[in-house]
Amino acid sequence: MNKITTALLGLLTLLCVSCRSTKQEQSNDSGYDFIASLFHPSETDTTSIFYVLKNPDGTVYCNIGYSYEEGFYEKGFSDSLLSEKIFIYFPDNGIYGFFCKKPEEGKPIEVRVGNEWKILERTPSIHVDSTSKYLQDYMFSPLGLQNEPFDIDFYPSPKADPAKKITLMQDSVGMKDFFVREIQGEWMKIQECIDYGPLYAEDAIVDEEGWEKISKLSEKNPIYWIRWRKGDKILTPQTEFYFKYGCSI
Incomplete structure (x- = not known):
């Protein structure tokens, strides 16, 4: 094997390692490039529950909602399964935020709850931004x-x-x-x-x-x-x- 061939094989090896490294880094970071913000759909809407998180098989994982009691809004999680697994939460205006995958037309949003993926149906009161733009x-x-x-x-x-x-x-x-x-x-x-x-x-x-x-x-x-x-x-x-x-x- 001549020197030129050896050098080319060495370069090819480095490129392959670099490619694997880049793919691994992208894989490790997958799911953190977007954030879905869940807003209160209407200040006059007194429905108890207005968002439903589902498991990938379609079964209900938990509800996110609020209640209206004695003249003021009591906002919060209606299920303790979300404890410490949400990205951001504004208790004063009932806004929740989850990391999510890039939305696909006609499909539910895939959101990250801890280290698991859940699904959320699209509604006008859900805004999706890149993590960079959001922050x-x-x-x-x-x-x-x-x-x-x-x-x-x-x-x-x-x-x-x-x-x-x-x-x-x-x-x-x-x-x-x-x-x-x-x-x-x-x-x-x-x-x-x-x-x-x-x-x-x-x-x-x-x-x-x-x-x-x-x-x-x-x-x-x-x-x-x-x-x-x-x-x-x-x-x-x-x-x-x-x-x-x-x-x-």
């Missing part, structure tokens, strides 16, 4: 004592290299915020937000247009990467995110 509607606001290091690892790239770990400090008022700029698998790209207190005070409410202005002014600020999940485990608590356009957790 970019939120600000990341990690909890931490004033002027103390955050209890989270920051990196300059989406790779947990201990030698390059960055330690960041909470600010003097405990309100350091970050824009979510991008999602790459288990990694989240964030950018430090400017102090928008003066703008907030001036406009009273920071609406979508105001956030776009704040985002633009923050574009020169430092960028970091954090690991926001590991497999099916979320590493960034829901309490560390808030919805930019008027709805906070």
Whole structure:
């Protein structure tokens, strides 16, 4: 076997290994590229149950609903099977969110409950967005004592290299915020937000247009990467995110 043939075989082997590695990575990440948000269909609708999660064989897994009692809405899970298996939940407006597969025309949505797949019939009150688009509607606001290091690892790239770990400090008022700029698998790209207190005070409410202005002014600020999940485990608590356009957790 001549040197050229040996070199070509070596290159082919490397390409095959790379292909297998890429496919394995995509396989491991399958099911986390989209999020299905389940909204309350109508504030005047007092039906007890408005979503039904089913097993792949069509049998009922559990119900998601709310009740109307004594003049106020009591929202929540009607089945404990979902405990800690939901991605995000806003108790004040009854919004639930699940990781899901990309919807197919005419077919139910496949949503992830823990490490299992369930099905959900499509309705107008279910919105499906890419995980990246969904999370970019939120600000990341990690909890931490004033002027103390955050209890989270920051990196300059989406790779947990201990030698390059960055330690960041909470600010003097405990309100350091970050824009979510991008999602790459288990990694989240964030950018430090400017102090928008003066703008907030001036406009009273920071609406979508105001956030776009704040985002633009923050574009020169430092960028970091954090690991926001590991497999099916979320590493960034829901309490560390808030919805930019008027709805906070």
